[in-house]
Amino acid sequence: MTEFALDLNDDQKAVKEWIHGFAADVMRPAAAEWDEREETPWPIIQEAAKIGLYSLDFYAQQFFDPTGLGIPMTMEELFWGDAGIGLSIVGTGLAAVGVMANGTEEQIGTWIPQMYGDADDVKVAGFCSSEPDAGSDVASMRTRAVYDEAKDEWVLNGTKTWVTNGGIANVHVVVAVVDPELGSKGHASFIVPPRTPGLSQGQKFLKHGIRASHTAEVVLDDVRVPGSCLLGGKEKLDERLARARERAASGGERVKNAAMATFEASRPAVGAMAVGTARAAYEVALDYARTREQFGRPIIDNQGVAFQLADMRTRIDAARLLVWRASWMATTGKSFEAAEGSMSKLYASEVAKSVTAQAIQILGGNGYTREYPVERMHRDAAIYTIFEGTSEIQRLVISRTVSGMPIR
Numbered sequence: 001m002t003e004f005a006l007d008l009n010d011d012q013k014a015v016k017e018w019i020h021g022f023a024a025d026v027m028r029p030a031a032a033e034w035d036e037r038e039e040t041p042w043p044i045i046q047e048a049a050k051i052g053l054y055s056l057d058f059y060a061q062q063f064f065d066p067t068g069l070g071i072p073m074t075m076e077e078l079f080w081g082d083a084g085i086g087l088s089i090v091g092t093g094l095a096a097v098g099v100m101a102n103g104t105e106e107q108i109g110t111w112i113p114q115m116y117g118d119a120d121d122v123k124v125a126g127f128c129s130s131e132p133d134a135g136s137d138v139a140s141m142r143t144r145a146v147y148d149e150a151k152d153e154w155v156l157n158g159t160k161t162w163v164t165n166g167g168i169a170n171v172h173v174v175v176a177v178v179d180p181e182l183g184s185k186g187h188a189s190f191i192v193p194p195r196t197p198g199l200s201q202g203q204k205f206l207k208h209g210i211r212a213s214h215t216a217e218v219v220l221d222d223v224r225v226p227g228s229c230l231l232g233g234k235e236k237l238d239e240r241l242a243r244a245r246e247r248a249a250s251g252g253e254r255v256k257n258a259a260m261a262t263f264e265a266s267r268p269a270v271g272a273m274a275v276g277t278a279r280a281a282y283e284v285a286l287d288y289a290r291t292r293e294q295f296g297r298p299i300i301d302n303q304g305v306a307f308q309l310a311d312m313r314t315r316i317d318a319a320r321l322l323v324w325r326a327s328w329m330a331t332t333g334k335s336f337e338a339a340e341g342s343m344s345k346l347y348a349s350e351v352a353k354s355v356t357a358q359a360i361q362i363l364g365g366n367g368y369t370r371e372y373p374v375e376r377m378h379r380d381a382a383i384y385t386i387f388e389g390t391s392e393i394q395r396l397v398i399s400r401t402v403s404g405m406p407i408r
Helices: 010-037 042-050 056-063 070-081 083-090 092-102 105-116 180-186 234-250 258-291 303-331 340-368 374-385 391-403
Strands: 125-128 144-148 153-164 171-177 187-192 199-204 215-226
Touching: 010 042, 010 070, 010 083, 010 374, 042 083, 056 070, 056 092, 056 105, 070 083, 070 258, 070 303, 083 258, 083 374, 092 105, 092 125, 092 171, 092 187, 092 258, 105 171, 153 171, 153 187, 171 215, 180 187, 180 234, 187 215, 258 303, 258 340, 258 374, 303 340, 340 374, 340 391
Parallel strands: 125 171
Antiparallel strands: 125 153, 144 153, 144 171, 153 215, 171 187, 199 215
């Protein structure tokens, strides 16, 4: 088993520098423009694809890094560049993780390459879980999948919301209810292939932050997909549902559902995104405090400013350590006995909000203008305490795990 270490090896350092260079030279100069346009930055994604940064091979290498640090290192550097563009580059990954977590080897090999396309024809993918009346409350999900045995097809109906790349994706992964009586245990995940009739984009959301990332509703109207598009296959689903029914009848242990498996695998990565945004804002504030003079001296000479920066740096480093620990634990098969994955996402997301707010304060009036990037970073940071489980949901998961009680 790989021992937990805080030093990146030479290969990881080289990858980190390579990603940082792309973030600094390609993403940052374009960040303000795409934030204003509120459009998917296809040219930037294509540039990433040309150098291999947006590709199945690259993310597979990072995903299978035996230290567990490949993905969080990648996320931190990209989101240091810009959160909106960063999410456009990595948003496909959530759908890919959904297939990795629940699919067969054949499904993984068939669908994940179609999520990315190639450098000449880049594609994106979308993971569809949240609904207008069922965000954190996955047990209230209404999207239904009904099996048509005669045709060996599943028929999907419902509306999904807050879908990154929703409607513009080449491949959509949809979580739907197959057995309403089992609540969240009666869910399954399905691949909706490209150009499948009945799938359409609903409302595109105009957002407070991460505006370069496309977020929209996905409407499913009698969407028919082949039986082979049920992730994991029907035999595995039938076995899982049978176990869930038995345990429900006997009041037994909870059964993990498809959406939760995806979120558990991705939460430390979201924490790493938050660390990247926080670090970017901290660095802007630090540089500003060193060069901005008031009353004849740099403002960093004042304890009121210097102590803020000290606290910002301390919290960022603490957040990174929690993210790295959770990522290492997930990769090496250590169970989250105290919900360490949720801990990392909770703390890092709260740090991103507070650090970006402090950065604005240190820059004063300048920080409130679009001439400096911290106001955009502050808007972007707000999403981390909301998506893939709000901070309140993370606290619920952690408190239930450490107490063993069904806290509500």
